[in-house]
Amino acid sequence: MKFIFSQHIRECLAWTGTLVRPFRKSIVCSALIDLMGMGFSLCSIYFSKKAIDIATGSDSGSLWLNAGLMVGCILGSIISSLSNPWITEKVKLRMQMKLQTQLSDHLMRNSWSSAGQWHTGDIINRMISDCNDVIQLLVYTLPSIAVTTVKLIASFLFLCALDAQLAWILLVSTPLLLFSKLYYKKMRALSKAWKETDSKLLSVMQENMASRILIRSIGAISVRVSKLNEQQEKRYQLGMEQLKFGTYSKSMLQLVFGGGYLTAFLWGIHSLSKNLISFGSMTAFIQLVGRVQGPVLQLISFVPGLIKVQASIERLMELDQGDMEKNRSSRMLYTPTRLGCRNLFFKYEKTELFNGMSLDIQAGEPVAIIGPTGAGKTTFLRLVMGILEPDEGDMYVEEEGRTFPLKDISQKNFVYVPQGNSLFSGTIRENLLLANPKATEEMLKEVIDAACAYFVKELPEGMDTLIGESGYGLSEGQAQRLAIARALLLPGSIWVFDEITSALDSHTAKELIGHLLERGKDKIILFVTHDANLMNECTRKIRIGMHS
Template structure:
């Protein structure tokens, strides 16, 4: 554990580096707030003493300084809070974007190991914990320590014996090793349960239509309640533990305040202090024990921070694709898969697979389900790392080994979910390239998706998650139009006629093959009519 601390420190410093100016402003304002707070104690003491023993002019001056101290303290606090909130908002966006960016570049092997519900919890909850700690809590700990020392020094100046007694009975006992271990264990268990809850919620919402159709509602609801019950009991354990600890702390604080009050009254009765000094005692003791409680509260916050960092580091350690730049390949002649072998875990999918895909020769990849047809597409797109063999593109002049940098050369229509929530126009765009209305109309017509213009809002029609609001066949054809707009040298189609009637499928295939002249077209399909239209057929058994 100790060996990891420097890494946490380095990690935190790296995150704070772009926000040095905001952080310095925040700290200076907070230090000013501490000064004005103690100034208020000092001048309020003077005002009381002057009211009893001094003249009216001195009382007025003391009251003015007391009021000024309050006003300046409020102003400093407001500006510091605004500065800190703004800084943390920017930090949170940067941290979440960094994690999300890595997830978008994650390799296929990484993607299949992580559930999206778990990742969502980590991006939201854990990132918030981290930003709260390095953007505020750690500095608040430092400022609170300064406030505690300043208040203690002031109280020492007034009465050294009382200062020592108050410090002695402060609830420092709560900072025990047992407290840390117990709180850390409960926090880890709760975060794991939160991730599991994210799994269930994400799946229940995403597949809610299928859940209803298959009659799985009772089972899925039972699973949700089971996870919620686990979270509830873990939170109850944490609540009971925190309540017990807090009870000890507050009891000690109240005892300290009561002791100070008795001490001050007896000192006042013995004419050893003034009434103004008694009021200063009572204000300072709250400014000592309050910070002590805040410092103790830092311990669970730090534990949550450590746990959150560990969870994000698990994501950061995963492999991501390294794409320095996208490379357009001019005038490709063929795509070659040579002696390709690939395993999913310990299951062999492809063994010494060979294929050549040529320009002007549409190819159909056919075979039973689960034998590797879609795997071939993923290998071509460099989404999977092969165990052996090589995939490359031949041009007139060179042989280029395929990598993620070449993915820009491919138009791809996947099987399954193809569209995002938003307008149809937004779904047609797959890059920042500008398309004219003529470009869009041509792509939609080629994809047999002219029905879009018959919708009440046309291209501005809003569709829901996973294409809700459209039939599967309509979503399929819009996805094809999106791919065609890219105007690539290679096109990969995975079961693009599976949701179409025979007549529409036939028209679509004729148009795609016509569109694909001088291009390399690859179709993964079970459609025999489509297979017959292709020049080359590759069977995977």
């Protein structure tokens, strides 16, 4: 068990190490500036002691020289404290950009089996809250622990030079209870539960906002609000438990540190009354108590954060280490003649969808993939495009007499329009240019006409019209046609359409299909459809049912 735990910690450290590597110099520079500030601060205490002792006749020397040096050290400490946040904040922002970009890129390349593991709300929570926790650890907490440890040692040695017995009394009275195994386990359990509860709450909020029109239309507002309140109540109860535990811990700290300060004060008064120390030493005592207790308190305050951030690292590592799609070849096929499969077997969870299926699809012969809902039509398209891999069997495409496995050709060979809304917030032009950023105005107008999206020309802003999330502001049929227009800007010669006429009236659907068949007369075209008119326009129909 001990080995497994240490191995897991090493994995967490290795992962964070790769993240921090490009920023090491800046972080070290920030820590050195912080240490300089600490040096100036301790020197100011020393020179203030000297100045007070000279003023009271307990020591000899130049009063104004020591006062001037004290002022100089205070100014140096102020400059250090002002310049350090500039470096730290800059590194923090850059590291946040790097980590969120890295995770976004990885998640968008996840395999189909990994893509559905996490709710979108949970992913967003991890990429914002957990990222901030980890970056805070790397940019601020760990360097601060190193600097604070040096501060503690330096202040402790300084106090030892004045009175070793007092220094050891203060250090031994530190509430080491907070470093106990029991405290660690409790804090880790609370932190992990808080993260999970926070993710569930954000998931409910994300669903409510994304589907608010649907929720209102089916009269489910009260149900969804109740679900939100349920998650909020769980979060509240957990927050109260954290508050109770935190209050207990802080009360322990306050008692111990209050006692430490009182001990130093009484010790100093006693020594001063016996003429064992000077008044300057007395003031140094009072200042150094804070310099010793302050770093100890700061180190202890880091403990909950370190325990909390372990859960954050684990949650981000889950995202960053999900199964990736295998790198596809960059091979483009511009004139494919045939697509097919031989002895195709595929099981989705425990349901066997394809049991030894074989077929061939010729270019120029559009095919309608038909069958009952849930039979595996969309799954077949995903197998064709390489999003899923068959359990057994071969899937291939031919060009100029040569045969290539589908997994060995580029994803760019496919033109895919999925079922449902697939638009992004922004302008219509921005949505179209996602497929081909170099597309000219003429090319954009051409695909808009081909997709029967004539309504765009009637909009006041035309292609520069802003649309909301998931095409908000457009009808489902309008959004569907814009998705088709965007797909037609892609270079692929294997066209895959999933229920593209489901939201269109019969007249528009007939015109659209005519345009697509004309433009794709030399392409390999697959239509998943329940539209009888579209089926009749296709050269072949392939029925997919259970155990195809």
